Amino acid sequence: MLSRVASSLFWLGRDLERAENYARFMDVNFNLSIDLPPSMKEQSDPLIAATGDRELYISLHGEDFRRSNAIHFLAFDDRNLNSILSTVKAARENARIVRENIPRASWEVLNDLHHYMQGTLKKQIWKKSNVQNCFKEVSDKLQIFNGMSYSTIPRVEGWFFTKVGQYLERADKTSRILDVKYHYLLPSVDQIGTPIDFLHWGALLKSVSAFNAYRKRYGKIDPSSIVDYLVLNRYFPRSILFSLLEAENSLHEISGAPRGYSNQPEKLIGTLRSDLEFADVNDLFEAGLHEYLDKLQLRINKISNAINEQYFQVRPNFVPSQSQQA
Amino acid sequence: MLDAEGRCRPSFQALRDNLNELSHDTLTELQHAADKAQMSMGMTFNVYHDQQGIEKILPLDIIPRLVSGKDWRVLEEGVQQRITAINLFLDDLYNEQKILKDKIVPKDIILSCPDFLEPCIGLKPPKGIWCHITGSDIVRDGKGEYMVLEDNLRNPSGVSYLLENREIIKQAHNTLFSTLGVQPVSDYPGRLLSMLQYLSDKEFPTVALLTPGIYNSAYFEHSYLAQEMGVELITGQDLIVQDQRVYMQSTSGLQPVDVIYRRIDDTFLDPLAFNPDSMLGVPGLFEAYKAGNVALANAPGTGVADDKAVYAYVPRIIKYYLDQEPVINNVQTYLCDEEEDRKYVLEHIEELVVKQTNGAGGYGMMIGPKASKEQHEKFRKLVQAKPRNYIAQPTLSLSTVPTLTESGIAPRHVDLRPYALYTDEVRVLPGALTRVALVEGSLVVNSSQGGGSKDTWVLFDK
Numbered sequence: 071m072l073s074r075v076a077s078s079l080f081w082l083g084r085d086l087e088r089a090e091n092y093a094r095f096m097d098v099n100f101n102l103s104i105d106l107p108p109s110m111k112e113q114s115d116p117l118i119a120a121t122g123d124r125e126l127y128i129s130l131h132g133e134d135f136r137r138s139n140a141i142h143f144l145a146f147d148d149r150n151l152n153s154i155l156s157t158v159k160a161a162r163e164n165a166r167i168v169r170e171n172i173p174r175a176s177w178e179v180l181n182d183l184h185h186y187m188q189g190t191l192k193k194q195i196w197k198k199s200n201v202q203n204c205f206k207e208v209s210d211k212l213q214i215f216n217g218m219s220y221s222t223i224p225r226v227e228g229w230f231f232t233k234v235g236q237y238l239e240r241a242d243k244t245s246r247i248l249d250v251k252y253h254y255l256l257p258s259v260d261q262i263g264t265p266i267d268f269l270h271w272g273a274l275l276k277s278v279s280a281f282n283a284y285r286k287r288y289g290k291i292d293p294s295s296i297v298d299y300l301v302l303n304r305y306f307p308r309s310i311l312f313s314l315l316e317a318e319n320s321l322h323e324i325s326g327a328p329r330g331y332s333n334q335p336e337k338l339i340g341t342l343r344s345d346l347e348f349a350d351v352n353d354l355f356e357a358g359l360h361e362y363l364d365k366l367q368l369r370i371n372k373i374s375n376a377i378n379e380q381y382f383q384v385r386p387n388f389v390p391s392q393s394q395q396a
Numbered sequence: 397m398l399d400a401e402g403r404c405r406p407s408f409q410a411l412r413d414n415l416n417e418l419s420h421d422t423l424t425e426l427q428h429a430a431d432k433a434q435m436s437m438g439m440t441f442n443v444y445h446d447q448q449g450i451e452k453i454l455p456l457d458i459i460p461r462l463v464s465g466k467d468w469r470v471l472e473e474g475v476q477q478r479i480t481a482i483n484l485f486l487d488d489l490y491n492e493q494k495i496l497k498d499k500i501v502p503k504d505i506i507l508s509c510p511d512f513l514e515p516c517i518g519l520k521p522p523k524g525i526w527c528h529i530t531g532s533d534i535v536r537d538g539k540g541e542y543m544v545l546e547d548n549l550r551n552p553s554g555v556s557y558l559l560e561n562r563e564i565i566k567q568a569h570n571t572l573f574s575t576l577g578v579q580p581v582s583d584y585p586g587r588l589l590s591m592l593q594y595l596s597d598k599e600f601p602t603v604a605l606l607t608p609g610i611y612n613s614a615y616f617e618h619s620y621l622a623q624e625m626g627v628e629l630i631t632g633q634d635l636i637v638q639d640q641r642v643y644m645q646s647t648s649g650l651q652p653v654d655v656i657y658r659r660i661d662d663t664f665l666d667p668l669a670f671n672p673d674s675m676l677g678v679p680g681l682f683e684a685y686k687a688g689n690v691a692l693a694n695a696p697g698t699g700v701a702d703d704k705a706v707y708a709y710v711p712r713i714i715k716y717y718l719d720q721e722p723v724i725n726n727v728q729t730y731l732c733d734e735e736e737d738r739k740y741v742l743e744h745i746e747e748l749v750v751k752q753t754n755g756a757g758g759y760g761m762m763i764g765p766k767a768s769k770e771q772h773e774k775f776r777k778l779v780q781a782k783p784r785n786y787i788a789q790p791t792l793s794l795s796t797v798p799t800l801t802e803s804g805i806a807p808r809h810v811d812l813r814p815y816a817l818y819t820d821e822v823r824v825l826p827g828a829l830t831r832v833a834l835v836e837g838s839l840v841v842n843s844s845q846g847g848g849s850k851d852t853w854v855l856f857d858k
Binding site: 071072073074076163167168170171174177178227324387 | 679
């Protein structure tokens with residue numbers, strides 16, 4: 071497979087996963103705000119911090135975290151390269167670049183999603199009260215894309231590059247939402263165990279679609295079990311460990327190396343995965359959850375860079391002309 | 397649709413009846429559905445000068461154009477004859493130059509043509525084929541005679557529109573389609589792939605389509621054809637030449653390429669052989685090609701036969717190589733470089749269409765009867781300054797076909813572009829891209845200037 075094509079497919083996976091996560095985060099945050107008592111303000115700040123683009127936000131809006139600004143920034147602002155609008159656009163550009171590698175029906179869904187986002191931008195939907203319909207629409211369209219792709223794309227190289235991108239992104243986003251919620255939303259000690267506390271933790275689980283699955287596994291809403299579930303559980307498809315296992319398997323499908331590692335990205339992801347496999351939740355709290363997750367995000371970045379080095383590099387073939395040299 | 401006496405041609409009666417049954421609202425609805433389908437498929441091109449990066453569709457008229465089986469046989473035979481002769485002409489020009497020595501075509505016209513590429517002299521392309529993929533523009537005049545307006549021998553585009561238009565219009569008029577009996581076009585990508593594979597001696601050659609990239613206005617077509625053929629879509633930066641062999645840079649290292657369907661202009665192919673500043677091409681590609689290690693379609697250098705001054709000689713070229721009369725004629729052409737012709741052009745410029753010899757896309761031309769006095773004067777000066785660069789033709793009364801407009805169905809001027817593939821013989825796809833001038837009275841069908849397209853139904857003989 072062409073290096074350029076592999077790179078586009080990897081980023082297609084990453085960008086679409088990012089768009090879907092953003093859509094879900096915002097949908098859940100919106101629902102949470104409906105449930106909050108009048109005395110409590112809606113919090114957009116933690117959500118923006120979770121994305122890692124707080125600085126950019128402040129440079130555009132100052133400390134004004136009103137809802138319409140936050141929604142515009144996270145969903146519709148083309149100055150924010152991680153907004154839903156931007157990632158959908160980037161994914162669609164990458165899909166266009168590798169059109170011949172994507173089933174026609176999947177491409178059409180993605181293309182429609184792009185036009186849908188451009189349409190909602192024109193309508194300035196972030197100023198309206200029914201804005202959450204838009205996030206539902208985005209999630210649905212992306213699920214259709216994923217479903218069509220799942221049942222039509224052959225499990226060869228290109229598929230696995232998209233999967234590596236998708237699962238690395240998912241591991242990163244789950245760690246971020248957990249990290250920020252933990253730091254910003256942890257209520258004061260006398261609120262622990264109250265309905266508000268429950269609402270917040272419930273919202274966190276819902277923003278990674280884990281609420282029911284978690285209930286079934288643990289029953290009680292308890293911070294330590296939630297962290298255990300979202301970081302270390304190997305069966306829940308949005309936990310960090312699960313995502314890393316999937317990404318690692320995909321890398322091995324690409325290289326054909328069965329166990330251990332045959333290149334740098336495999337080595338890095340294998341060690342990270344085994345660190346998680348041999349950790350329990352107390353290790354995380356002992357290291358400090360924030361510090362632990364921070365390091366984890368850095369290691370995911372390193373894996374991504376190593377993949378770039380290993381697979382996506384193209385040698386320049388351009389020779390400057392004589393006239394230019396003279 | 398109507399014959400010279402205003403009667404409906406018999407094979408077209410079914411279409412007429414069908415259209416009469418549909419209300420204007422129904423037709424408009426079908427038209428909206430067709431527009432939306434094009435948008436979904438991403439059949440769009442970027443409008444370059446627009447900062448917003450707005451994507452536009454090429455308007456597709458919902459009413460199909462019919463061509464009878466009888467008319468089609470003439471067109472097919474004419475295109476086959478023409479392309480066969482032009483291919484012999486190209487091979488001769490870059491090798492023995494017999495036609496120049498015999499003074500059938502003046503040497504000066506060839507040597508002064510910017511598309512005559514010196515690096516190609518002595519070239520023997522695989523299987524002796526130069527113009528593998530062609531799409532001649534054909535018009536029909538007021539008397540109903542078909543004539544070739546120009547031969548697109550370099551990188552004719554539009555075949556993807558032909559194929560996608562068919563999918564959309566077939567859905568919109570499914571009953572009519574099956575009643576009439578329309579010749580299928582869907583095997584074009586398969587034929588194109590076989591044609592490309594035929595150029596290599598390997599049993600399973602690696603074929604790739606070379607595109608300038610997503611900012612090119614024909615990018616949709618490039619990706620579409622690559623996907624339909626199941627071949628790699630590549631850009632110049634994906635390729636590298638080592639020891640006169642061409643390789644793609646893949647995730648598992650370098651992978652050889654045997655045949656390239658290139659959609660990059662000749663002079664951008666290889667900065668070492670042609671335009672030294674081209675960033676689109678691949679250094680060393682031309683050397684690899686000359687060494688016979690990679691096949692290119694079309695061959696570099698075909699543009700010389702596309703020059704509008706050379707075009708004027710095509711009937712003589714057909715006679716010279718095939719000893720036949722042309723099945724489809726040229727439009728009468730005045731060469732401004734010849735004194736007598738130039739005199740006529742300068743005197744009659746108000747009636748004529750003046751064209752730049754290497755112009756394309758409807759630019760660099762003037763339609764006398766539609767132009768202002770200032771434009772007439774401007775073109776007189778241009779012709780006198782560089783006569784070699786201009787030709788003139790009479791303004792044709794192009795045929796019209798029924799087209800959906802805001803005020804109902806109305807006649808609009810059209811041309812016809814059938815596509816031919818050259819393998820062991822020239823094969824013409826039984827269908828064509830019909831371009832239509834959507835503006836009332838306009839004769840310009842180019843997409844860049846208010847043109848649209850139509851699906852063209854070539855009927856089976858009954």
